[in-house]
Amino acid sequence: MKEKKEYLLPNQNEARKRSLTQVDSEYDMFSLSSLPSIGNGKKYYIRTYGCQANVRDGETMAGMLDCMGFVTTDKEEEADVLIFNTCAVRQAAEERVFGEIGAVKKYKNQDENKIIVMCGCMPQEEVVVERILKHYPQVDLVFGTHNIYRFPELLRQVMEEKKRVIEVYSEEGRVIENLPVRRSTSAKAFVNIMYGCNKFCTYCIVPYTRGKERSRKIEDIVQEVNELKEKGYQEVILLGQNVNAYGKDLGMEDGFTDLLIACAKTDIPRIRFYTSHPRDYSVSTIEAMKNYPNIMKSLHLPVQSGNTEVLKRMNRGYTREMYLDLFDDMKKRIPEITFTTDLIVGFPNETEEQFLDTLSLVDHCQYDMAYSFVYSPRSGTPAANMEDNVSAEVKKERLQRLNEKLAYYANLNNQKYLGKTLKVLCEGASKKNKQVYTGYSEENKLVNFTGPSGLENKIVEVEITAVHSFSLDGKALS
Ligand code: SF4
Structure with missing residues (x-):
């Protein structure tokens, strides 16, 4: 493949300097009509590593690919576009990703039109991109966490202009709404409420790879929760690296509590949130958890x-x-x-x-x-x-x-749950044993249980018949 030399490369020093500056967020709408129809007859496979933020990004990319005419496959060898949606939190996991990218070179040798993509947190590190440039020519497209909305256009450049494209932004501050999504589960859904982190814990790479805190507007989040409820979702999981700081960048005094209450008032059956930071907790958040039964x-x-x-x-x-x-x-x-x-x-x-x-x-x-x-x-x-x-x-x-x-x-x-009845959101058959259902109780306990057919996506009363360290067994009462 011909190489495009004007790469846009990451810069961790710039990311570090940003910690001292105020970032004003810009809000934009993604235009679905801008999506190029380049996927007809082609398949994609996404391999996602790491946290729920990455899982949610994977859902956005899947949504974009669907809109471009691609179809998903669960066999990476038959994918025309193979995506590594990476995590940078642990060095050992990064080495594994490099090993796996090395291993898929064989596909490229069999079919030079196959496209290999690396995205997510790893490309936000200079050392990673330098290594890809030097040692992994099989990777056709690299982009980072701040320009996921550019993925369709970057993929078009690779496919139609036969370029190797590397575009990683070191600046951030944009919140893009209206991005397509293909949800990976039908009972519960991830909802981003903010991006980035300002905490700079000394061991953590996240503030450098995901940038400073930027909150989505409360009305956009509540609209998404309402839409999910209309579609039959039973649970939303509000996502951010540090959810208790939600709204600070928007000048909100107690933004996360306001958001929690607004989401609770949609009457979606269950609300959870990840991840909390002990430093930013307010008593009002705890009171909201106590007062609204649909906040778990x-x-x-x-x-x-x-x-x-x-x-x-x-x-x-x-x-x-x-x-x-x-x-x-x-x-x-x-x-x-x-x-x-x-x-x-x-x-x-x-x-x-x-x-x-x-x-x-x-x-x-x-x-x-x-x-x-x-x-x-x-x-x-x-x-x-x-x-x-x-x-x-x-x-x-x-x-x-x-x-x-x-x-x-x-x-x-x-x-203490043995013999008790718990309310379990049934997510479908267990991966390990198709004869039993699996799901999570309000207490966030993993419960495997038996019951009649048709319980998927429902909240089911389950009597607990056996307990283990990390899961419970039971039988549905209805
Ligand atoms: S709060 Fe979490 S994401 Fe933010 S720097 Fe600390 S460990 Fe990393």
């Missing part, structure tokens, strides 16, 4: 560490005591609330005593579930330059001790 009483509240000194070096903006005060206040106001969290062990120079603070915090909070990781440095982040005197063996051993504790509390919490 399950909360993902990442703590990362139970030690104040480590939290300070992570730049999390709260102390152990502040987190515990918030946690206890929520429990007092909403006794039935369930909590999940994120935890990092082995942050640079974490001492045994500091790690024990994390274990004691877990004893206090008794989480229903947690995502726990050994710290892994991300190049380009401040923590990657910190000295670290903790060996890999010690970190591994700490993770094991933490995971044993987490599994103990997960199991303990689940025991």
